[in-house]
Amino acid sequence: MPVIKIYDTTLRDGSQAEDITFTVEDKIRIAHKLDENGFNYIEGGWPGSNPKDVDFFEKVKHLKFEQAQIVAFGSTRSPRKRADQDPNLNQLLKAGTEVITIFGKSWDMHVQQALETDLDENLRMVAESIQYLKKNTEEVMFDAEHFFDGYKHNPEYALKVLKAAENAGADWIVLCDTNGGSMPWEVHSIFETVAGELKVKLGIHTHNDSELGVANALAAVKAGARQVQGTVNGIGERCGNCNLISVVPNLKLKMGMDCLDAKQMKKLKELSAFVDELANRSHWNHQPYVGKSAFAHKGGVHVSAIRKNRETYEHIEPELVGNQTRILVSDLSGKSNIVYKAQEFGLDIDSADPKVQELLEELKRAERLGFQYEGAEGSFELIMREALGQREEHFEFVGFRVIVEKRKEDEAPIAEATVKVMVNGVQEVTAAEGDGPVNALDKALRKALTRFYPELEEMSLYDYKVRILDESKGTSAKIRVLLESGDQNAKWGTVGVSEDIIEASWQALIDAIIYKLGVAPRHAKEKAESKPQPKLERRGSRFHLKI
Ligand SMILES: CC(=O)SCCNC(=O)CCNC(=O)[C@H](O)C(C)(C)COP(=O)(O)OP(=O)(O)OC[C@H]1O[C@@H](n2cnc3c(N)ncnc32)[C@H](O)[C@@H]1OP(=O)(O)O
Numbered sequence: 001m002p003v004i005k006i007y008d009t010t011l012r013d014g015s016q017a018e019d020i021t022f023t024v025e026d027k028i029r030i031a032h033k034l035d036e037n038g039f040n041y042i043e044g045g046w047p048g049s050n051p052k053d054v055d056f057f058e059k060v061k062h063l064k065f066e067q068a069q070i071v072a073f074g075s076t077r078s079p080r081k082r083a084d085q086d087p088n089l090n091q092l093l094k095a096g097t098e099v100i101t102i103f104g105k106s107w108d109m110h111v112q113q114a115l116e117t118d119l120d121e122n123l124r125m126v127a128e129s130i131q132y133l134k135k136n137t138e139e140v141m142f143d144a145e146h147f148f149d150g151y152k153h154n155p156e157y158a159l160k161v162l163k164a165a166e167n168a169g170a171d172w173i174v175l176c177d178t179n180g181g182s183m184p185w186e187v188h189s190i191f192e193t194v195a196g197e198l199k200v201k202l203g204i205h206t207h208n209d210s211e212l213g214v215a216n217a218l219a220a221v222k223a224g225a226r227q228v229q230g231t232v233n234g235i236g237e238r239c240g241n242c243n244l245i246s247v248v249p250n251l252k253l254k255m256g257m258d259c260l261d262a263k264q265m266k267k268l269k270e271l272s273a274f275v276d277e278l279a280n281r282s283h284w285n286h287q288p289y290v291g292k293s294a295f296a297h298k299g300g301v302h303v304s305a306i307r308k309n310r311e312t313y314e315h316i317e318p319e320l321v322g323n324q325t326r327i328l329v330s331d332l333s334g335k336s337n338i339v340y341k342a343q344e345f346g347l348d349i350d351s352a353d354p355k356v357q358e359l360l361e362e363l364k365r366a367e368r369l370g371f372q373y374e375g376a377e378g379s380f381e382l383i384m385r386e387a388l389g390q391r392e393e394h395f396e397f398v399g400f401r402v403i404v405e406k407r408k409e410d411e412a413p414i415a416e417a418t419v420k421v422m423v424n425g426v427q428e429v430t431a432a433e434g435d436g437p438v439n440a441l442d443k444a445l446r447k448a449l450t451r452f453y454p455e456l457e458e459m460s461l462y463d464y465k466v467r468i469l470d471e472s473k474g475t476s477a478k479i480r481v482l483l484e485s486g487d488q489n490a491k492w493g494t495v496g497v498s499e500d501i502i503e504a505s506w507q508a509l510i511d512a513i514i515y516k517l518g519v520a521p522r523h524a525k526e527k528a529e530s531k532p533q534p535k536l537e538r539r540g541s542r543f544h545l546k547i
């Protein structure tokens with residue numbers, strides 16, 4: 001099985017993405033995570049570019065990485081300079097890494113117009129830079145920038161550049177589709193031709209401008225590439241780089257190539273979310289392989305089949321990449337969705353039970369009124385438990401009052417809420433001020449209940465989304481509120497719908513609290529008692545997890 005080296009450039013090309021900046025500490029945390037995940041090379045930055053990258057390389061000198069090699073990145077020497085006097089090359093050596101990657105021009109137009117030098121001088125820049133670095137470094141890689149475009153315009157010169165790099169002693173030559181405009185068949189055919197001309201190990205570096213970053217990398221692997229460069233989640237300059245989070249499972253599970261092991265593959269989802277978190281981006285729900293929706297089934301026809309055999313609508317077992325099958329409930333559901341969801345919630349219900357049909361009808365009726373349970377499974381579980389006589393009532397609602405008062409034009413309004421509830425026959429009346437009426441209501445309700453249920457202090461509110469359902473009705477439109485709440489073990493979504501935003505928020509809030517008091521502890525217990533981790537096993541063309 002051919003081994004493909006995974007070369008990550010999240011910390012260098014990834015940080016060239018608009019809106020993404022990593023601190024040195026972020027970079028170090030990501031580097032450790034990539035190492036844990038079995039990535040072979042981690043390009044940390046360009047030490048000749050900025051003091052932050054210099055600092056990163058200083059710090060990583062003292063850190064231990066299990067298997068990954070840290071790479072310093074830079075360019076060939078400047079035109080008409082000596083390599084040993086080139087500040088950029090000397091900064092690369094000062095970084096003290098065992099591996100250095102330099103990029104150089106392989107498109108004649110770039111040599112003449114961007115570098116403003118002649119074609120022979122560029123060949124000398126490539127060769128002399130590599131020779132100089134090779135004298136002082138274990139491993140040197142040459143990224144042939146714009147190789148595919150260069151080859152299309154002037155194949156003879158593009159190849160001359162690669163030969164210059166090979167003859168100078170480069171350990172790897174990496175062909176780059178820098179502008180991301182090549183098609184997979186072009187990449188395959190050019191790569192194959194070049195592989196026939198050179199002896200050095202070859203890699204691929206692609207960009208996603210035509211949304212083909214991953215496809216082009218795989219085409220190159222098919223044609224002989226043994227290293228793939230890319231970034232986590234495909235972040236990078238312009239439209240981004242080839243997404244390693246998709247490349248790795250495609251290599252391993254579809255193409256039979258060796259890269260990460262089964263344990264490392266299972267951490268891909270976590271790695272993807274981790275990098276998004278540090279990059280301050282929301283994780284993309286629909287991201288192939290690792291997104292929350294990547295194995296989420298909504299249509300009743302799909303769910304019915306999935307219950308019989310997951311292969312019917314899943315291209316791989318989601319657990320292989322740390323993901324999971326999810327069943328959504330909505331007005332596109334059939335009885336299968338309800339039964340599957342019940343099992344997932346640990347509820348015992350048979351598809352022949354008339355309650356399943358009743359629940360399905362209730363679900364469709366509620367969705368018509370504007371409720372939506374795909375993002376509010378907590379509320380749906382409470383409906384199910386109620387239908388099965390398993391909903392626990394921890395308190396009784398007596399009433400609430402909310403006052404919003406604004407006394408002066410240039411002062412913020414004051415919001416105050418009073419809540420009355422009965423707990424175990426005791427009436428509790430509490431009031432609280434808040435940042436707006438909903439916050440005041442939330443605070444007053446928690447204040448009333450925490451005396452009886454101190455575990456409510458563990459519950460946090462993570463997200464509060466308000467959606468207007470029928471905009472044409474203006475300020476009297478119906479509103480849907482979706483809350484995401486959670487504790488140290490789990491997160492749950494709840495929903496409320498009303499023409500009154502306070503009432504809609506109240507419904508979602510009450511469901512969140514009832515869930516925390518009655519349902520969350522059950523699931524935490526089930527999770528603690530859950531089965532051991534399964535192992536990866538190949539059966540025919542698919543991989544499976546063996547318990
Ligand atoms: C395809 C890629 O993604 S390559 C990586 C691109 N990444 C970055 O550019 C981020 C880091 N870059 C930087 O911090 C700065 O651009 C620096 C420090 C490298 C250079 O800064 P400056 O000296 O001010 O130059 P500036 O950024 O304006 O222009 C780039 C220079 O590099 C030269 N250059 C471009 N490619 C190469 C190369 N392969 N080898 C040598 N020089 C090169 C350009 O010709 C230009 O030189 P000029 O100023 O004499 O015209």
Ligand SMILES: CC(=O)C(=O)O
Nearest residue numbers: 103143145146176178
């Ligand atoms: C080297 C590099 O980042 C590129 O050519 O895209």
